[in-house]
Amino acid sequence: AQSVTQLDSHVSVSEGTPVLLRCNYSSSYSPSLFWYVQHPNKGLQLLLKYTSAATLVKGINGFEAEFKKSETSFHLTKPSAHMSDAAEYFCVVSDLAGGFKTIFGAGTRLFVKA
Amino acid sequence: DAGVTQSPTHLIKTRGQQVTLRCSPKSGHDTVSWYQQALGQGPQFIFQYYEEEERQRGNFPDRFSGHQFPNYSSELNVNALLLGDSALYLCASSLRGFNEKLFFGSGTQLSVL
Numbered sequence: 001a002q003s004v005t006q007l008d009s010h011v012s013v014s015e016g017t018p019v020l021l022r023c024n025y026s027s028s029y030s031p032s033l034f035w036y037v038q039h040p041n042k043g044l045q046l047l048l049k050y051t052s053a054a055t056l057v058k059g060i061n062g063f064e065a066e067f068k069k070s071e072t073s074f075h076l077t078k079p080s081a082h083m084s085d086a087a088e089y090f091c092v093v094s095d096l097a098g099g100f101k102t103i104f105g106a107g108t109r110l111f112v113k114a
Numbered sequence: 115d116a117g118v119t120q121s122p123t124h125l126i127k128t129r130g131q132q133v134t135l136r137c138s139p140k141s142g143h144d145t146v147s148w149y150q151q152a153l154g155q156g157p158q159f160i161f162q163y164y165e166e167e168e169r170q171r172g173n174f175p176d177r178f179s180g181h182q183f184p185n186y187s188s189e190l191n192v193n194a195l196l197l198g199d200s201a202l203y204l205c206a207s208s209l210r211g212f213n214e215k216l217f218f219g220s221g222t223q224l225s226v227l
Contacts, residue, residue: 036216043118044157044204044218090156101170102147102216104156 002027004093006105014113019063019078021108023091026072033074034092034102035065044090050074061085086112116141118207118219126225127195133224135190139207140217145169146188147216148180149204157204163188164210192224200226 007022025031035047048059055067065076074091091105119138127133139146145164149157159172163182182188186207192199202223206216 036218041220043220044206044216046215049215101159101162101172103159104149106156107154 002031002093002095002101002103004091004103004105006089006091006108008108009106010109010111012111012113013081015083016080019076019081019085019110021076021089021091021110023074023076023105024072025074025091025093027093027095029095031093031095032100033065033067034094035059035063035074035076036090036092036104038088038090038107040087047076047089081110081112083112083114086110118205118217120203120205120219120222122222123220124223124225126227128227129195129197131195131226132191132193133195135192135203135205135222135224136187137190137205137207137219138187139205143207143209143217144186145208145210145214146182146186147206147208148188148190149206150174151202151204151221153201160190195226197226200224 003026005024033050036044038044047063048057050057050067058064063078088107090107094100094102117140121136147162148160151157160174161171162169166182177193179191202221204221205219208214208216
């Protein structure tokens, strides 16, 4: 069965430093993988999507993620954090075996210090 | 172009009551999915509607039911409310649904007392 594990419940970085949010997935088939962001009192917004094209996926607001099949990972990175990046981030997996149900991770709360 | 709209934004019910939540998808979208997000957790997939039929369902009891109308809007019904049903209910729309980008509404916050 498909599943997704976000390895950190909280990540704290200083403004201007790199961001790394870790995600491991389990999937029987070639999965589609997503990262969504949820700002306080706002709806979920798609950051980026991987669907078996390039393994390095670029998203909005300077975020990118790399699909590593051998490690079953899909970590989210950003070279330089901004205060506005403070939010909850969700890694999501979807595949044929799961009927393309979207399975969300538990989330990682990103704190950005001035 | 209106995005996904949900109503009401907040709702308070008591145990045993029934509730109906509503969702209008983004213009041009034909698929609606519903999620339950408990405090501090990720959204849990409830079900997805396409062409007025339930296409996929998560691990939720039959107390949770839904409907999609010809204009693609959707309702989520929950019967015999339990305290544990207190959560943020999110609606997401997409085009044809499979592996497509989801557009989320801001949700309905349901409190069961």
